[in-house]
Amino acid sequence: MARDEAARQLAQHELKVSKAELALKMEEKGQLAEELAAVREVLKAREAELEAFCSETNRAKFVLSELNTRAHVTVQTLVCAFASIGVQSLTAPVEETAIGEKLKWVEKGGGFVIKATSAKGCSHIGPSARAEPSEVMALSGAGSGLNSPWRDVDDFTGKVSLALGHEAAMVAMSSAANGKRKETPKFLL
Numbered sequence: 001m002a003r004d005e006a007a008r009q010l011a012q013h014e015l016k017v018s019k020a021e022l023a024l025k026m027e028e029k030g031q032l033a034e035e036l037a038a039v040r041e042v043l044k045a046r047e048a049e050l051e052a053f054c055s056e057t058n059r060a061k062f063v064l065s066e067l068n069t070r071a072h073v074t075v076q077t078l079v080c081a082f083a084s085i086g087v088q089s090l091t092a093p094v095e096e097t098a099i100g101e102k103l104k105w106v107e108k109g110g111g112f113v114i115k116a117t118s119a120k121g122c123s124h125i126g127p128s129a130r131a132e133p134s135e136v137m138a139l140s141g142a143g144s145g146l147n148s149p150w151r152d153v154d155d156f157t158g159k160v161s162l163a164l165g166h167e168a169a170m171v172a173m174s175s176a177a178n179g180k181r182k183e184t185p186k187f188l189l
Contacts, residue, residue: 064099071102078109 068099068102071099071106074106075102078106
């Protein structure tokens with residue numbers, strides 16, 4: 001009987017040790033579950049930040065792409081406008097040129113306006129620079145100013161107005177006429 005009692009006590013002791021180990025493992029499991037939950041929360045926050053960053057990056061890429069397209073079209077239109085009055089302008093930047101370089105070229109276009117009008121013997125910026133694009137088209141369609149000594153300037157400013165938009169063209173023309181640099185037009189920002 002002493003042997004049975006010793007075996008029973010040993011089994012009870014081993015059971016207590018196993019229960020203690022199990023309780024310890026359960027406690028560790030609870031701690032790991034809490035840590036895992038905390039890590040998941042941090043991961044969710046980082047994923048949200050990454051998603052927001054990707055969204056901002058995609059928006060910036062879209063805006064830069066649009067700006068690049070506008071700058072390229074404006075450069076090409078200015079080159080055509082200069083050619084229409086027989087003035088050779090700077091060599092236009094190629095489409096792959098950086099946006100900043102294209103915008104600098106467009107800004108230099110304002111300086112060429114005054115040179116172009118001076119070379120043609122014109123001392124003013126014609127009415128088309130002060131009119132809305134629709135008015136310019138209406139006057140052109142009606143034949144107004146066909147015999148004007150400044151018609152080439154009016155044609156040129158009409159093309160610039162259509163290329164840049166009326167507000168931006170006004171800034172460029174005023175800048176060229178006054179020989180001063182103005183701020184970049186709002187649509188280019």
